[in-house]
Each structure stands twice: as structure tokens, then as C-alpha cells.
Amino acid sequence: MSTSGFQYTKLRWFLTIAGMVLYATDIWTDIVLTVTFYQEDHHLWAGLTLGSIVLGLLVSQIFSYAWFWDDMNDFVINPKGKETIAGLSKCGLITLHTLGLGVFIRYYQLLKKGFAVLWTTGHFHTEEERRAKHQKLFCMATDLSMLKMFETFLESAPQLLLQVYIVLVGHRKISVLRYLSMAFSFTSIAWSLVDYRRCLRRSLPHISEMPSGLPTFVYLLYKLCTITSLILSYSLYLILSAYTTVALSIVWLLMTIWTNILQTNFCSSRVLEALYRLVVGVILTFTFFNVKGDNTKVAMGIYYSTCTLLNVASPILLALLMPQFNENTILVVDILILGGIFLGLFCLVMYYMRLHPSTKLPDTDEVDGMSKENNSVRRMRTFLQP
Incomplete structure (x- = not known):
């Protein structure tokens, strides 16, 4: 893999901010849609929409917390056995994930560590150190992308199916804006797979990037x-x-x-x-x-x-x-x-x-500190799409 190809760029850092805003906006619009259905006395539609929101949030929080727990108990990631991870104790993690903020914790950590790598640390001492830092960022981005993909298919896909059905049976007047919104939703579902795939391949040092x-x-x-x-x-x-x-x-x-x-x-x-x-x-x-x-x-x-x-x-x-x-x-x-x-x-x-791209890169040098596979890398390796 080329040196230039394995970088968590400043552009991607800014796109991460945009992704966080879109993620929050998507949740808010889904809640508004639920309230709208309820006010129009379409209680079944409101219940189905609310159910998909809760299911998507619940599953993403469960996996997010479980991965934090795994990383906290991983000797490679946490060799000193600290009782905190991402600056939070176990109780703090449980509280924030119960409130549905697990994905936002990961956004914050990725932006914080990405800023430190891209703007404040200056030059790295060795090429291996630089690659290790950037790979860690891609690992964090892949975890985040995976959680968002789970939520997309549990929440957005069923909701979109319901929306298409409502349009076709003619129960509601649909504006041009609604059609554009549906087209955006289709694209968002597809892009969640593309973004995950790109992050995943970049996070694994022996896999050529997309x-x-x-x-x-x-x-x-x-x-x-x-x-x-x-x-x-x-x-x-x-x-x-x-x-x-x-x-x-x-x-x-x-x-x-x-x-x-x-x-x-x-x-x-x-x-x-x-x-x-x-x-x-x-x-x-x-x-x-x-x-x-x-x-x-x-x-x-x-x-x-x-x-x-x-x-x-x-x-x-x-x-x-x-x-x-x-x-x-x-x-x-x-x-x-x-x-x-x-x-x-x-x-x-x-x-x-x-x-x-070819599945594996020949004769790729192993990044220092990555010779022992940690939980995060193992998770990605076992979820690989060739």
C-alpha cells in the first residue's frame, strides 16, 4: 500500500463532522415523521416508524458498548488495565449508551484523536509510527461506520419501504420535496455500505484499499x-x-x-x-x-x-x-x-x-505495535467483504 494512500486526511476529518450532523438530523426527522403520523391519526404508521427508530438505536448502542468493553479488556489496546476508556468509566459508558449517545461518543473520540494526529502532533519519528496512528483512526472510523450501517438497515430501510408503500397507495399528498427526500434515503442506504467498505479495507494493513x-x-x-x-x-x-x-x-x-x-x-x-x-x-x-x-x-x-x-x-x-x-x-x-x-x-x-482490487497486498510490512491482533482488528477481519 502506498504511503499516500494510507492516510486519514483532513478532508475525511471534516466529512466526519458532516456525517455527525447528518446522523443527528436523520434521527430528528424520523422523530418528526413519527409525530406527524400520530397527529394525522395514522397510529399504525407512527408505531412502525417509532419502533424502527428504537430498534436501530438500541442495537447500535448494544454493539457500541460491547466493543468499548472488549477494548477495555484487551491487553493489546489497554496494556495497563485502566478502568476507563474514551475518558469514561464503565458506569459512564453505561449511562451514555442508555441515553442513546454511544455513536456520538465515538464521533467525539474520532474527531478528537484525528485532530491530534492531523494538526497538533507535527512530524512522526518514523514511518511505522505514522502508519500506526493513521491505522488506528481508520479502525475507529470503521467501528463507527459499522454501527451506522446496522442502524441504517434496522431503521432507514424499513421506514423507506413504508414510505414507498404510502406513496403508491395514495394515502398522503406527496410533494416534490418528499420524492427528493426518498431518493436521498435510497442513496444514503447504498452509501452506508460503500463508506463501510472503504473504511474497512483501509483499516486492515494487508488488504488493498478500495x-x-x-x-x-x-x-x-x-x-x-x-x-x-x-x-x-x-x-x-x-x-x-x-x-x-x-x-x-x-x-x-x-x-x-x-x-x-x-x-x-x-x-x-x-x-x-x-x-x-x-x-x-x-x-x-x-x-x-x-x-x-x-x-x-x-x-x-x-x-x-x-x-x-x-x-x-x-x-x-x-x-x-x-x-x-x-x-x-x-x-x-x-x-x-x-x-x-x-x-x-x-x-x-x-x-x-x-x-x-486484489484481496491482499504482497510483501506488506507489518506496522509496529500491530503484530498482535487486537479485538478491533479481529472484528474487522472477520467482517470483511472481499
Whole structure:
């Protein structure tokens, strides 16, 4: 890996601030949407929206606290056995995570240590020291990105499915701003995967980083198109029958069972591992995600073949069984579904055939202080997407 490529830049530090603001804004707008639904007497929608907010926050706080606890008990990270981490005691961590502030603690720590590395420490004594400091920042950024991704798929994805359903059945008047907001939500979900992938590959010293520019754009387009088409298809099935919710629950259960069959080894305890597999099941309901770092050509092929069948069948079934729906609106959705899945699959093939970086770097020097794998690095290695 080149020296210039393994740097936590000042631009990324400023983007971290922007990410924190967007994260807080997203939570606030979700709360406002819940209140709006309640005031309009749509109590079911309000309950579903509130439930997704609570679920996303709860799971992200549990994992955030568990990772702080693991790091506190890790001899490599905490060789002196200090009773504090991130400047907080165990009681302090419990209190702040109970208040839902775990992600903000991580934002604060990343910004604080990033500022110290980028602006106040001056020149490093050795190249190994510089690489170690920057790798630590990328490890922190990866933990943060992973938590945000969990919350995105537990909170934003289900909410977006509900919003699309509401638009299609015509229960609310939708403005241009609402359509733009939904488009932004689709992009945010896809970008959460891209950002996590980029952080992860940069945090592992023996893994080549994901190139910026065209490769990142093609990968983003692949995720954006496939996720958009699948969520739109789910919404059409919801219009056809409310029992689609049962079918989606079965899909989630099957994805969770598959994750169990793979015997993931991501968490330090069985209880957390079980929760982790449940969360991965939710992610797999909306997009393919490699959780073992193994060759997944067959699994990916089966997954997207099934998605293609679902996407092609949904507009056909709606046209045959419920022709009374607004033709113009459904036509646009049909175009987005079919165009999205085929463009997404094209970008998928293009990325992995031409733009995907090699998995490992040959003859990479080991960073001093990283010869013993700590919990943070092990966590990322066992969550690698090749």
C-alpha cells in the first residue's frame, strides 16, 4: 500500500463532522415523521416508524458498548488495565449508551484523536509510527461506520419501504420535496455500505484499499440500483397483500439461518453473536452482504437470481391482479424496478471483473505495535467483504 494512500486526511476529518450532523438530523426527522403520523391519526404508521427508530438505536448502542468493553479488556489496546476508556468509566459508558449517545461518543473520540494526529502532533519519528496512528483512526472510523450501517438497515430501510408503500397507495399528498427526500434515503442506504467498505479495507494493513473515483462510483451504483429495485418490489407485493409482511419475516428468518450455518465468528460472546446474526439477516433481506470473507460467487449468483425473479414478477402480478391502480405511477415504478435490477447487475459484473482490487497486498510490512491482533482488528477481519 502506498504511503499516500494510507492516510486519514483532513478532508475525511471534516466529512466526519458532516456525517455527525447528518446522523443527528436523520434521527430528528424520523422523530418528526413519527409525530406527524400520530397527529394525522395514522397510529399504525407512527408505531412502525417509532419502533424502527428504537430498534436501530438500541442495537447500535448494544454493539457500541460491547466493543468499548472488549477494548477495555484487551491487553493489546489497554496494556495497563485502566478502568476507563474514551475518558469514561464503565458506569459512564453505561449511562451514555442508555441515553442513546454511544455513536456520538465515538464521533467525539474520532474527531478528537484525528485532530491530534492531523494538526497538533507535527512530524512522526518514523514511518511505522505514522502508519500506526493513521491505522488506528481508520479502525475507529470503521467501528463507527459499522454501527451506522446496522442502524441504517434496522431503521432507514424499513421506514423507506413504508414510505414507498404510502406513496403508491395514495394515502398522503406527496410533494416534490418528499420524492427528493426518498431518493436521498435510497442513496444514503447504498452509501452506508460503500463508506463501510472503504473504511474497512483501509483499516486492515494487508488488504488493498478500495480505489476512489470510478470503482467507488460503479460499486455505489450497483448497490443503489439493486437495493432500490428490491425495496420497490417489496412495496408492490405489500399492495397486493398485507401478508407480504409475513413473507418478508420468513425471508429474514431464512437469511438468519444461513448466517448461522456459516458459523460467523464476529462477537466475543454467544449472545452478541446471536444478535449480530439477526442483524445480518435484516441486511441480507435488502442486499447481498458477505459476512465471512470467503469466495461467494455461487451464493451471490443464487441471491441475485432470486432477486431478479422477484423484481420481474412484482409489476406483472400487480398489473394482472390489481389493474385499477394509477397506471402512470405504477409505470414509473416498473421502469425503476426493471431498469434498476439490470443496471445494478451490470455494474456488479463490471466492478468484480474490472475494478475490484486484489484481496491482499504482497510483501506488506507489518506496522509496529500491530503484530498482535487486537479485538478491533479481529472484528474487522472477520467482517470483511472481499
